Amino acid sequence: MDLSQYAELFLSEAREHLGQINQQLLEWERRPRATEPVAAIFRSVHTLKGMAATMGYARVATLAHGVENVLDAFRANRQVVTAPTLDLMFRCADALERGVEAAVAKRDDGVNLEQLLVEVGREGTEGAAPASGSRPVPATPSPPSPPSPPSPPSAASPRLRVTLRADAPLKGARALLVLRQAGAAGTVSGLQPSIEHLERETFDGEFTFAVETTGSLEPVAEQLRTLGDVERVQIEMPETGPSDSPGGAGKVRHIRVDLRRLDNLLNLISEVVTARGRLALVAAARADGELEDAVARLTKLTSGLQSEILAARMTPVWQVFDRFPRLVRDLARQLEKHVVFQVEGKDIELDRAILDDLAEPLMHMLRNAVDHGLESPAERVAAGKPAEGRIVLAASRERATVAITVRDDGRGIDRATVVAEAKRRGFWEEGLESASDDVVLRLLARPGFSTARAVSEVSGRGVGIDVVATRMRALGGSVELKSQPGVGTTFTLRLPTTLAIVRAILARVGDERYALPLTHVAETVELKGQTTAPDGRETIVYRDSVIPLVHLHRLLRVRADEGARRPVVVIEVGDRRAGVVIDEMMGQQEIVVKPFDPPRGTLPVFSGATILGDGRPVLILDAAGLV
Numbered sequence: 223m224d225l226s227q228y229a230e231l232f233l234s235e236a237r238e239h240l241g242q243i244n245q246q247l248l249e250w251e252r253r254p255r256a257t258e259p260v261a262a263i264f265r266s267v268h269t270l271k272g273m274a275a276t277m278g279y280a281r282v283a284t285l286a287h288g289v290e291n292v293l294d295a296f297r298a299n300r301q302v303v304t305a306p307t308l309d310l311m312f313r314c315a316d317a318l319e320r321g322v323e324a325a326v327a328k329r330d331d332g333v334n335l336e337q338l339l340v341e342v343g344r345e346g347t348e349g350a351a352p353a354s355g356s357r358p359v360p361a362t363p364s365p366p367s368p369p370s371p372p373s374p375p376s377a378a379s380p381r382l383r384v385t386l387r388a389d390a391p392l393k394g395a396r397a398l399l400v401l402r403q404a405g406a407a408g409t410v411s412g413l414q415p416s417i418e419h420l421e422r423e424t425f426d427g428e429f430t431f432a433v434e435t436t437g438s439l440e441p442v443a444e445q446l447r448t449l450g451d452v453e454r455v456q457i458e459m460p461e462t463g464p465s466d467s468p469g470g471a472g473k474v475r476h477i478r479v480d481l482r483r484l485d486n487l488l489n490l491i492s493e494v495v496t497a498r499g500r501l502a503l504v505a506a507a508r509a510d511g512e513l514e515d516a517v518a519r520l521t522k523l524t525s526g527l528q529s530e531i532l533a534a535r536m537t538p539v540w541q542v543f544d545r546f547p548r549l550v551r552d553l554a555r556q557l558e559k560h561v562v563f564q565v566e567g568k569d570i571e572l573d574r575a576i577l578d579d580l581a582e583p584l585m586h587m588l589r590n591a592v593d594h595g596l597e598s599p600a601e602r603v604a605a606g607k608p609a610e611g612r613i614v615l616a617a618s619r620e621r622a623t624v625a626i627t628v629r630d631d632g633r634g635i636d637r638a639t640v641v642a643e644a645k646r647r648g649f650w651e652e653g654l655e656s657a658s659d660d661v662v663l664r665l666l667a668r669p670g671f672s673t674a675r676a677v678s679e680v681s682g683r684g685v686g687i688d689v690v691a692t693r694m695r696a697l698g699g700s701v702e703l704k705s706q707p708g709v710g711t712t713f714t715l716r717l718p719t720t721l722a723i724v725r726a727i728l729a730r731v732g733d734e735r736y737a738l739p740l741t742h743v744a745e746t747v748e749l750k751g752q753t754t755a756p757d758g759r760e761t762i763v764y765r766d767s768v769i770p771l772v773h774l775h776r777l778l779r780v781r782a783d784e785g786a787r788r789p790v791v792v793i794e795v796g797d798r799r800a801g802v803v804i805d806e807m808m809g810q811q812e813i814v815v816k817p818f819d820p821p822r823g824t825l826p827v828f829s830g831a832t833i834l835g836d837g838r839p840v841l842i843l844d845a846a847g848l849v
Contacts, residue, residue: 228395229326230480232277235391236322239266239273243315244548247308251551254303263311264293270318272450276395279325282318285338289314310341312548380439381412382446383456386427390451393427394420400446401431407442408435430458481574484535491528492814495723498524499811499835532573532720539617539626540568542581546588546615553592560599560610561592567617572624573720576697580626580715583690587628587713588613590687595632595711605708607631622741623699624719629712635705640665647671660798663703667691690715698724698739698815698829700846702796716796716846724815726842727791728808728834731774732781735840737813737832738802742845744792749803762801764792769799772848777825793845800849815842 243266250259271286289311296303317338384400386393397420404410412432419425433442443455498521505513543565554561572580596602596611603609612631617624637657644650644665657665665671666687687701690713694701699717718724718741726737727746753761753768760771769792775782783805790801813832829844 228277228392231392232273232395233322233326236270236273237319239270240315240319240322241544242266243270243318244312245544247311247315248547248551250303250311251308257297260293260296264290264297267293267318269450270322272399273392273395274322274325276392276399277325279322282321282325285314285318285321289318314338380457380459381430381432382439382443383428383430383454383458384446384452385454385456387451387453388427390427390453393425394422396449396451397425397427397429400449400452403446403449404431404433404442407445408433479534484531484574487531488535491524491531492723494524495528495812496814496833496835500837501835503835528723532723535574535720536571537574537577538568539570539572539577539580539624540565542577542584543568543615543617545581546584549585550588550592550613553589557593558598559592559596561596562610562612564612564614565616566614570617570619570624571719572717576717576720579693579697580717583693583715584615584626584628586687586689588615591628591630591632591711595630597633601633620716622719623716626715626717627712629710631710634707634709634711635662635703636707637662643671644668659703659705662705663687663691663701666703667701695826695829695844695847698741698842698844700795702798714796723812725810726813726832727810728840729774729791729802729804729843730806730808731778731804732783734778734780735808735834735838736774736804737811737840737842738791738793738845739842740810742793742795744794744799746807747790747792747801749788749790749801762790764799764801767799769801771801771803773803775803775805777827777848793848795846795849798849802843802848813840813842 243263246259246262246266250256250263253259267286267289271283271290274280274282274286292307292311382404384397386396390396401410401413410431410433412430414430415425420429433439435442439457443457446452446455498517502517502521505517547563547565550561550563591613596613597605597607599609602611614627614629616627616629618627619625640662641650641657647668649665649668649671667690669688671688691701694715694717697717699715702714702716703711704714705711718739724739724741726739727743729736729738747762747764749762749771753763760773761768762771771790773782774780788803788805789807790803791807792799792801811834813834815830816832825847827844827847828841829847830842832840832842834840
C-alpha cells in the first residue's frame with residue numbers, strides 16, 4: 223500500500239490538529255488551573271503522533287511522544303504549569319508544525335529537534351514518573367508494511383469487525399495500522415473489503431478480518447481498541463455476525479476534495495454561464511418558442527448547478543481566523559503589552575478563494591492594532607483604562623456582503639500626526655480642509671506611508687494598510703475606517719461572498735457599456751432636483767438626505783447622450799452613499815468576473831472585467847472607488 227498518496231491529506235489533517243493545539247495552549251495560558259485545555263491538547267498531540275507514525279514521519283512522532291509525556295504529568299495533576307513550561311509547549315507546537323511541513327515536502331526541517339527533545343524529556347520526567355499504563359512509541363518508528371495477501375479463513379473462525387470513527391482522517395492508513403497491530407498476534411486472513419477498497423476515498427472505515435491465534439481473540443480486540451480513531455471492535459462468528467458489506471443506507475458521507483478540482487468546476491460553469499447568455503440572445507433573435515423553452519430549461523439547470531458548486535466552495539471564516547490568536551499573543555509579548563483577543567462570527571462563510579486572500583490583510587490589520595492602536599499598560603492605566611487592551615476580530619453578514627471588522631479600544635488615530643507626515647511627504651491634497659476618516663484612510667493606504675518613528679520588526683515600512691486596500695480592491699471589496707481619539711479604532715472590510723459569478727446592472731454611457739454588481743446597489747432613481755454643495759460638488763436629495771453625484775461620463779471621459787433624462791444608480795458602501803449618473807439602464811444579468819490588471823494610470827474605479835453573451839468585453843465598476 224503506497225502511503226505517499228495520503229501525504230496531502232495528512233498535511234491537511236495535521237494543520238487542523240496543530241491549530242487546535244495552539245488554540246488550547248492559549249486557553250491554558252489564560253486558565254492555568256483548568257484541565258480541559260490539557261486534555262484537548264493531549265488528544266490532538268496523540269492523534270498527530272499516530273498519524274505521523276502511520277506515515278513513517280519518525281521525527282514528528284518522536285517529538286509528539288515527548289510532548290505527550292509532559293502533558294501526561296499535568297493530566298494527572300502531578301505538576302503545576304509554569305510560564306517556562308508554556309513557552310516550551312508553544313515552541314514544541316511551532317516545531318511540530320515545521321516538522322510536519324518538512325516531512326511532507328521530504329526535506330530537512332532545520333529544527334534543532336535534539337535540543338528540544340532534551341528539554342521536553344527533562345520537563346516530562348521532573349517531579350513525576352510516567353503515568354501507569356502509558357506505552358512509549360519507538361524512537362524511530364518505521365512506516366507500516368502492507369499485510370500479506372489474505373488467505374481464505376476457516377468457515378468456523380471468529381472474525382474481528384473494526385469500525386473507525388466517522389470523522390477519522392486517513393481511514394485507509396489507519397486501517398492498515400490496525401491490521402499491522404493485529405498481525406503481531408497472529409496471521410491475518412479473510413480481509414473484507416479488499417486492500418484496494420481501503421485505498422479508495424469511498425472507504426467508510428468499517429472492515430472485518432480473521433486472526434489465526436492459539437488463544438482467545440479478546441486480548442487482540444482489547445489491544446486494537448486502544449489505537450487512535452478506533453471507535454469499536456467486535457468479535458463475531460460468521461453465522462451470527464452482521465453483513466460484511468461496506469457502507470450502509472442512510473449514512474451521511476463526507477469526502478475531501480482537492481480545491482483545484484473545485485476551481486476547475488467553477489471555471490467550467492462560468493464558461494457555461496457565458497455560453498448560456500449567448501444562446502439566450504440567439505433564441506430571442508430567432509423568436510423560436512421551442513428554442514426559447516429549451517433555453518429556459520437550460521437556464522434553470524445551470525443555475526442550480528452553479529449554486530451547488532458555489533455552495534461547495536463556501537468555507538467558514540474560522541479556518542483563517544484561528545491562525546490569529548497565536549499571532550496576537552506572540553506580538554503582544556514582544557511589545558510588552560497585555561492584550562485580550564476576541565473572535566466573533568466564526569461560522570460566517572465565504573468563498574474559499576476570497577478567504578485565502580484575506581489572511582495577509584487581516585495579519586497586517588492585527589499587527590497594526592497591537593503596535594499602533596493599543597497603548598502600553600502604563601499609558602492605559604494613566605488614562606484610566608484597564609491595563610489589558612482589547613482587540614476584536616468579527617465577521618457578520620450584511621445583505622449580500624460579509625463585513626469583517628478589526629476594532630481595538632486603544633488610543634485612536636492621531637490625525638494631526640498623520641496630516642503632518644502627509645504634508646512632509648507631499649501627500650496632502652490641496653482643498654482638503656479636515657482630516658476625516660476617509661481622508662486619513664486614503665493617506666494611510668499610500669504606498670510607503672507610515673507615522674512610525676523607526677522601522678522595527680513589527681512596523682514602520684508603510685506597507686500594512688497599503689496591502690489591505692490593494693487586496694480589497696482586487697477582491698471587489700472595500701475598506702472603511704472609524705477612529706475616535708482615546709476610544710479606539712475600527713477597520714471594516716466589506717466583501718462579496720463569491721468572486722466568480724455575480725449579478726450586475728448593465729449600464730450604458732455613450733457608446734460604452736459597464737457592469738455594476740448589485741451587491742452595493744440600493745435602487746435607481748431619476749435625475750432631478752440636483753443641487754450644488756458648498757464644495758462645488760453636485761448632489762441630490764435621496765430619502766431625506768443629501769448624497770453626492772458621480773457623472774460617469776465625466777469621470778471616465780466618454781461622450782454622453784445630450785439632453786436625455788438620465789437614471790441615477792444609488793450605491794451604498796457601508797455608511798457612504800453616492801448617485802452614479804448613467805445614460806441608460808440595460809437590465810440585469812449574471813456575469814462571470816475575470817481578473818483585470820488595469821494599465822498604469824487608470825482610475826481606480828474598476829474591479830474586474832466580463833464578457834457578455836454577444837462576445838463584447840465589459841469593465842466592472844468598483845462601487846468603493848466611486849463613493
